[in-house]
Amino acid sequence: MALSREQIAQRVAQELKDGYYVNLGIGIPTLVANYVPEGIEVMLQSENGLLGMGRFPTEEEVDADLINAGKQTVTMTAGASLFDSAESFAMIRGGHVDLTVLGAFEVDVEGNIASYMIPGKLIKGMGGAMDLVAGADNIIVTMTHASKHGVSKLLNKCTLPLTGKGCIKKVLTDLAFIEIKDGKFHLLERAPGVSVEEIQQLTEGELVVNGEIPEMQF
């Protein structure tokens, strides 16, 4: 069965390592914070100028001057630091963030990603996403594998305006965990109960299936 949003977040969280500085995008990526494995510490970077983002505040703690990149009120953890936007993106662009998790509309076999606009229909703006995909070495894209109508989002070539070129190596969808290399999608893991054939069918770009593909473990 396809993973729920929570399960996608849970699987991504398994990629966290102790001491990682992590930037989580808006939407599913934000949920990853709820599944940090036991015994592991990570610090969350929010590109509006905070490293060490904590939980949502209580009613009493709410502070209009303390928000995350999704403009939600948040708190700080012990050891947090604050800085301006140029410094925040110096961290990001300079490759100092260990892991970036963000959503997308489409990815393709060349590691291209489209996530910020659908011409004539939707313009969100790229926010910090273009900086994040260009600056980070270790990125996980979370997205649904295909549209409700069964149209694949893992393409030979992105159709929408790009957010970044050749920068995505790992994609976690509701159906599969996939690595992008050598111009192909490589199937690493399947969602529990989802067959390789199902994944194959909903993947437009060339999918390499090497040996037995394990199910994700939770």
Next chain:
Amino acid sequence: MALSREQIAQRVAQELKDGYYVNLGIGIPTLVANYVPEGIEVMLQSENGLLGMGRFPTEEEVDADLINAGKQTVTMTAGASLFDSAESFAMIRGGHVDLTVLGAFEVDVEGNIASYMIPGKLIKGMGGAMDLVAGADNIIVTMTHASKHGVSKLLNKCTLPLTGKGCIKKVLTDLAFIEIKDGKFHLLERAPGVSVEEIQQLTEGELVVNGEIPEMQF
């Protein structure tokens, strides 16, 4: 008679305006701080990361962590701010400093300045001087008009490696206050008791003498 070092500083100080942020180079320029006219406030920028440089400390105030660009122990005035070297030169390069005073070995009619090395003889390094001359709009160069042997330092063309190209508009020597424009030196003022002919003789580059040249007032 030629101006003393103190008199050069005193004349430069007359160019200060209320509210000026000023960077004073090592040597004679440093002395300018002693002659800030009554009723005028200026703030001194030291490019190693201090705006609001005060006097030398008393024995009790000496702090190894508080020095100026000449590596002398200093104090801070009320309203001082501290910052890193990139920020310090952002101020300088970005043209936020109102007046820069610095020394030189040579200047020429094109506004070129040489101040940081004499090949085969002396290498001091440019320190912040190249940034200062490139970033500031309002610069006064203080120097002796000629060498001890009577060789002019106000040239048709600098002979030493340049610190900056076409960036000097005002020069105050021990003999004269000179403006550089249209590829010529323009004599503005004479040191008290120094004749136009004397200045002319010690100025290699073309010197424009327009009408009666007043003596400097102290």
Next chain:
Amino acid sequence: MAGFNKVVNSYQEALAGLEDNMTLIVGGFGLCGNPENLIKEIKRRGTTGLTVVSNNCGTTEHGLGILLFDKQIKKMVASYVGENDNFESQMMSGELEVELTPQGTLAEKMRAGGAGIPAFYTATGYGTPVAEGKEVREFNGKKYILEESVTGDFALVKAYKADTYGNLVFRKTARNFNPLAATAGKITVVEVEEIVEPGELDPDEIHLSGIYVDRLIKGDFEKIIEQRTVRPSNQSEQGA
């Protein structure tokens, strides 16, 4: 006003000289740390044809959004259009010119503008619509695009505290673009919650030197919260 005292006493005075068709660099991230009273004064003045450089354009009803509503803005340079329906619709209709700029590039363009760096290379946006018309160059085997700096006729800034010399302290994530914007204005106007005497701020704790500040005014702030997310207060504490 003598010496280094930057304090002005009215918002009219704070924005004296602001004219139609000028370029404004405006601090704030959404409504967080936005110079809300300076923006209201622009609305009052009815200045039009403005080019506004700011991460986003407020919401439909608050922050820079109120200038969009009155069609005072001709062009926006911003990274994010969301949370403001007028922004998206005026952009789609072509009524509003928009230069979508990645957030980090925007921040760096402001910093560069203030720092006398006319242009810099960044990998951000390479191979995307942002790169159109821009030089591409390779350094150490990686592709970068050339981005030029930005400056404005005015910079509008919100800080937390200042001394009368304009030395600024920001608070939490309300810092964001504010110190960068402050460096990039020909005339930089800052509104703050509190003004103290020179010497009262620890020089080591000043976030931005007063050298960048031309006018300073004390304001009262609404501080609208866009997304009030809270947890029940009976959960144990983990944040600081």
Next chain:
Amino acid sequence: MAGFNKVVNSYQEALAGLEDNMTLIVGGFGLCGNPENLIKEIKRRGTTGLTVVSNNCGTTEHGLGILLFDKQIKKMVASYVGENDNFESQMMSGELEVELTPQGTLAEKMRAGGAGIPAFYTATGYGTPVAEGKEVREFNGKKYILEESVTGDFALVKAYKADTYGNLVFRKTARNFNPLAATAGKITVVEVEEIVEPGELDPDEIHLSGIYVDRLIKGDFEKIIEQRTVRPSNQSEQGA
């Protein structure tokens, strides 16, 4: 060492992995804020063939000067040669390779290195020997040269205070190049006067985030003063 605790307990450990022919970015302005104990450890190790990027090279007897004395440095990238006779003489003799770099350009090259900006344009050095071999480009009628960023295998930094996560606070003009150097090292090692627990530093007062710091050690410092200039203490006070 687990999670974000960056503290190491010996200078040997602090510089583990430092090898001959590496590039070091070193904070400090002369002897002010220089990582003196880390430098002494390099002398002890006898590492040679080093390229050192730092504003100057200490004095003949202190700071980076002690590495020059032992000829451990192959190349210096610095803005200022004065106050160190060995520096000038090794440079004149050609024994030491020197890349004289304007102070502001040097600071910006470090910042750019840490910030993922491979190159930037600056007017500094245009038309001078510094511009040799560098691209010249005009922006808005003014000439600029292209300067590339710098990074190092190690960055050696002196800060005043840190928490165990490596969040740093600097003190007065001992800040100088230190936070910039810290961003530009593959491995950034910081020595400090005091280490506190996370949460003890006000997040708004942290000068540099611990994300840049790999190793942290508490040291004792000589803090040699190069030019002790004093005034008689019976003069009235004006400074703060």
